[in-house]
Every structure is written in C-alpha cells, then in structure tokens.
Amino acid sequence: MTITIPALPDPFTFDPSTTALVIIDMQRDFIEPGGFGESLGNDVALLAQIVPTVAALLALARQSGWFVVHTRESHAADLSDCPPAKRLRGAPNARIGDEGPMGRILIRGAPGNAIVDALAPAEGELVIDKPGKGAFYATLLAQELEARHITHLVFAGVTTEVCVQTSMREANDRGYDCLLVEDATASYFPAFKLATLDMVRSQGGIVGWTAPLSSFTAA
Numbered sequence: 418m419t420i421t422i423p424a425l426p427d428p429f430t431f432d433p434s435t436t437a438l439v440i441i442d443m444q445r446d447f448i449e450p451g452g453f454g455e456s457l458g459n460d461v462a463l464l465a466q467i468v469p470t471v472a473a474l475l476a477l478a479r480q481s482g483w484f485v486v487h488t489r490e491s492h493a494a495d496l497s498d499c500p501p502a503k504r505l506r507g508a509p510n511a512r513i514g515d516e517g518p519m520g521r522i523l524i525r526g527a528p529g530n531a532i533v534d535a536l537a538p539a540e541g542e543l544v545i546d547k548p549g550k551g552a553f554y555a556t557l558l559a560q561e562l563e564a565r566h567i568t569h570l571v572f573a574g575v576t577t578e579v580c581v582q583t584s585m586r587e588a589n590d591r592g593y594d595c596l597l598v599e600d601a602t603a604s605y606f607p608a609f610k611l612a613t614l615d616m617v618r619s620q621g622g623i624v625g626w627t628a629p630l631s632s633f634t635a636a
C-alpha cells in the first residue's frame with residue numbers, strides 16, 4: 418500500500434513497509450547545555466525546541482509500522498575513531514574526549530552522549546553509533562537497511578546542515594528516496610536550516626523532498 422503526501426518540490430509517495438524514519442543525533446551532547454554543541458559556542462536552546470515535534474513524528478512512525486533508526490555521533494573512549502583533524506578543531510578548552518558536565522564530550526557511553534529521554538529508542542529499533550557526520554560512513558547502516566528492503570528514508574534530527582544533510586546526501590547517492598521533515602530538524606543557525614531545505618529540494622529535488630510533519634499526520 419502506498420501513501421502520497423504533499424511535499425516539495427512535488428508529492429512524495431512511499432510504502433510504509435519499505436520506509437524508515439532516521440532520527441539523526443538527538444543527543445544531550447547537542448541539545449543540552451554542557452555538551453559538544455555548547456562547547457563549540459552554540460545556543461543549544463534552538464535545538465531543544467524541536468523535541469516535541471520529533472517525538473510526534475516518532476510516535477507516528479511506530480504506529481505506522483516504519484522501521485526506526487536512531488543515530489548518535491560518538492567516539493570510542495580511546496579516540497581511535499576520532500581523527501586528530503576533527504578533535505583539534507572547535508573549542509580549545511572543551512575538545513572531544515575532554516571531561517565535561519555530562520561526562521566525556523562525545524564519547525560513547527558518557528551521559529551526555531545519550532539520546533534525550535523524550536526520544537529514547539524502543540526495543541527493535543536500530544541505534545547507529547557514527548564517528549562521522551554522515552550516518553553511512555564507518556557504520557553498518559547500509560547493510561541494515563538493505564537487509565530490510567528499505568527504499569525510502571524520512572529524516573529528522575540535528576543539525577540540519579551538518580549531520581542531517583551529510584547523511585541525506587550519502588543516502589541519496591546510495592539510491593534512497595529521501596524526505597526531510599521541515600519542523601523536525603533544527604540548526605544552531607536558523608538561516609543555515611532554511612538554506613539546507615532549499616538546497617535539498619531545488620533542481621527538481623536534487624537530494625530529495627521536504628515536507629512538514631502535518632503532511633504526514635493529515636495522510
């Protein structure tokens with residue numbers, strides 16, 4: 418059974434049984450004070466605002482039988498998967514791996530690296546730890562999606578122009594039809610979010626589609 422929803426640049430048609438919701442990096446490290454996002458000098462309140470919308474999207478996906486994937490940007494405790502080029506950029510006093518108010522910054526298993534409570538993964542949902550900005554780089558995401566015959570990906574999460582856009586471009590190059598939910602994604606830079614939405618759907622949907630959550634709830 419396929420469903421068609423209003424979207425840009427044109428309507429988006431998908432079959433729930435071959436669709437996955439991919440929620441990118443809704444982690445305390447980006448959304449709460451004291452984590453990686455704030456260490457880079459950002460106002461994290463801009464990201465916290467979308468949590469209720471992402472929660473509503475997650476509830477809809479669970480109810481509709483979509484496969485659900487959560488990602489976490491994270492590194493091994495010994496930093497063996499964190500290139501020095503990544504670690505040395507950003508704030509000099511609070512680098513990846515340094516001790517912060519929520520444990521070691523961006524380190525797998527640290528309290529700050531967890532997904533926020535309101536969006537906690539449920540049993541049977543896939544959690545992908547990713548060392549890069551893209552969700553496919555150095556992870557098993559491609560194999561996991563292929564094994565489930567997934568063809569369509571609905572994206573949400575943070576930040577729009579960094580990890581969400583990188584992951585969506587990786588997915589687009591792998592042949593997935595991708596849609597970004599406009600009000601379920603956020604950036605520390607609102608203008609970058611708007612620019613990303615425009616980039617994705619320009620040129621006939623060069624990277625994919627965008628639509629608000631209301632397009633799905635109406636359908």
Ligand code: TIU
Nearest residue numbers: 442490575576579580581
């Ligand atoms: N800094 C920033 O905007 N984002 C990241 O570092 N990672 C993600 O987007 N998850």
